[in-house]
Amino acid sequence: MIGILGAGLAGLSAGYHLKKDYVIFEKDSEIGGLCRSFTKNGYTFDFAPHIFFTKNENVKVLIKKLLGENIITKIRKAFIYIYGRYLEYPFEANLGGLPNKIIDECISTAIKAKENPTEYHNFYEWIENVLGKGVAKHYMIPYNEKIWKYDLRKMHYSWIAGRVPSPKIEEMKKGASGMQNETFGPNATFSYPITGGIGAIPNSFLPHIKNLKCNAEVINIKPRKDEVEITVRENNKEKTYNFEKIFSSIPLPELFKILENVPEEILKISTRLVHNSILFAAIGVDRANITDKHWLYFPEKDYIFHRLSFPMNLSEKTTPPKKSSIMIEVTYPMNETIDIKKTKDQIRLGLIKANLLKEKDKLEVFYTELIKYAYVIYDLNHKENVSKLHEYLIENNIIPVGRFSQWEYINMDITILNGKIQVEKFG
Ligand SMILES: Cc1cc2nc3c(=O)[nH]c(=O)nc-3n(C[C@H](O)[C@H](O)[C@H](O)COP(=O)(O)OP(=O)(O)OC[C@H]3O[C@@H](n4cnc5c(N)ncnc54)[C@H](O)[C@@H]3O)c2cc1C
The missing domain is CATH 3.50.50.60 (FAD/NAD(P)-binding domain)
Incomplete structure (x- = not known):
């Protein structure tokens, strides 16, 4: 037994x-x-935002067998909200739309990194030495500091393979001129239960x-x-x-x-x-179509959250008609506490600042949950x-x-x- x-x-x-x-x-x-989900006031949320994607054939077959027709496949609509605009994910392959000075900085330092490969000993150095100092400064370092809540110089880079896209220079240039036609990363298409x-x-x-x-x-x-x-x-x-x-x-x-x-x-x-923890929040909004995106990344410090996901766009059955739903993630370091009331206020203000909520919007659900074990941290x-x-x-x-x-x-x-x-x- x-x-x-x-x-x-x-x-x-x-x-x-x-x-x-x-x-x-x-x-x-x-x-x-x-991977639990819950329903409140007619809205279905996941306890932490999840989408399903895999390269493994065994798992693909098993999921098809277990879920049958209860699954849809979608083409990712994921964007990064940065410098007051939306850039398609991943940042380095979609620089078009940023000021020319930033585009030049990202591309010239990426070329330098590729032409003069330098050894790296930790995640911070991996970012700078592989992606280049421009992409590092404008997106990768702020975003990763925000999600991990851990010193990136004390993190290993062994977990990166297959997770962080590393486009070629030609692909970066194509994206910078707004002509990107490639997709990047393992979840460019993903599935979600209906x-x-x-x-x-x-x-x-x-x-x-x-x-x-x-x-x-x-x-x-x-x-x-x-x-x-x-x-x-x-x-x-x-x-x-x-x-x-x-x-x-x-x-x-x-x-x-x-x-x-x-x-x-x-x-x-x-x-x-070492690990980190997450304050997860779920919001139901009495207004239709606040966005058509699946999820958004927020690297900037002005926003308390690092990622927002929109269940109504993953499956319309998650959300009552003519309403919208948001799942919000805010990480914090292990063994620390987080002020839930203050964080909820910061979430609401951040959503208004990003033009996703309006002051007068009625929130029919505003639920939070603390998840002690969120991301394993690859310390050295x-x-x-x-x-x-x-x-x-x-x-x-x-x-x-x-x-x-x-x-x-x-x-x-x-x-x-x-x-x-x-x-x-x-x-
Ligand atoms: C924020 C976040 C977002 C994620 N997004 C995605 C995504 O988009 N796509 C994806 O594929 N994966 C995603 N994941 C990863 C995914 O959630 C995990 O890979 C998966 O759920 C892990 O399952 P598990 O069974 O190993 O652990 P868990 O789900 O943690 O299960 C462990 C179980 O053990 C139980 N347990 C604990 N202690 C005891 C005890 N003493 N006695 C009895 N039972 C106990 C717990 O209650 C729990 O039910 C995400 C994870 C997080 C944290």
């Missing part, structure tokens, strides 16, 4: 692919983890899941020689279970807090992992620390699955794949 901890996409995928008997324990009253928000994806696993307990928080884990004992608080009662092995999607720092008999050195490493010791923790867990029959147990910046597709790969390897 196998225990699976957490019913986010990783735990659900592990259960779906496992060929043995298992029980999934989920501390919340519902499944889905970060009904149910992104939560339709975890929910589509449910008919295939055999043994699931919600309101079941794992509060203690004791690894023994050939089994793992876990204590679970289920509807306020404590129960003990023994499994030959467990697959855990609990964030590593939380997992090590409830794990018994961990050597001091390993415990210390688990406290060194990330790889070494994570591999020591994983080695210890696997020796003790605790197999990490998912974003915060793998402690990687992985999206839904790779999370689903990771659940499959881990049970095939260790199940």
Whole structure:
């Protein structure tokens, strides 16, 4: 018998692919983890904005099988709001519309970076040395400082491959003259469920899941020689279970807090992992078509948020007719608190300043939620620390699955794949 901890996409995928008997324990009253959706006053929002995209054929086929007709594919309409105007994403491939001085600075420094490749040792240097100092100064550094809330010189660059587009000089020039006809990045086309928000994806696993307990928080884990004992608080009662092995999607720092008999050195490493947190806000507006975009990036400090997404343009079924909806993300450093009331005021003012809201707009929903584990931060010791923790867990029959147990910046597709790969390897 196998225990699976957490019913986010990783735990659900592990259960779906496992060929043995298992029980999934989920501390919340519902499944889905970060990919849950909720409906308020007729508006459907995701707990954090999500779109689905993948290059992995296995995951594509699985999603098609699970969601059937309940999914639409869209061509990305993502823009950057900068210097009072919208530039299509990605910045460096769509410079047209910026003042000539900035365009020249971005292109000449990008040429210099490509012609004289210089070594880089951290994310900050990667940005300057690969994309050029102009793109770095005007967009990449301000945006990344805003989203990560961490010193970019203390971040590794290992997570970048396939995520940050790096257009050729010819492509930059084409974009600068307003003639861009290429698309860039892995989500140039993406999919989204027609009904149910992104939560339709975890929910589509449910008919295939055999043994699931919600309101079941794992509060203690004791690894023994050939089994793992876990204590679970289920509807306020404590129960003990023994499994030959467990697959855990609990964030590593939380997992090590409830794990018994961990050597001091390993415990210390688990406290060194770095991540950031998000204040997520959802707004329902009593006005139609406030924008036709899917999402917008805000690199400038004048705006508290770094990204806005518009559910009504992802699927019209998310939003009542003649109304609009916005999902807002504001990151903050780990272990810090955020003033929710003040942030809500700053969000509203920022939306007015960006001409998305009007003073007199009626907000039918203005909901906020704090997400403690948002983005894993690749500090310079990330790889070494994570591999020591994983080695210890696997020796003790605790197999990490998912974003915060793998402690990687992985999206839904790779999370689903990771659940499959881990049970095939260790199940
Ligand atoms: C802001 C943001 C935006 C994102 N946008 C996208 C996107 O656009 N596209 C995309 O593909 N991916 C996106 N992602 C990534 C995606 O959300 C994750 O890859 C995926 O949801 C991770 O699933 P998981 O199961 O690993 O973790 P989680 O969803 O965190 O699931 C872990 C589960 O474990 C449960 N749990 C925790 N502790 C216990 C305990 N002690 N006992 C029992 N249960 C417990 C939790 O309640 C939770 O349900 C985004 C992530 C964030 C933060």
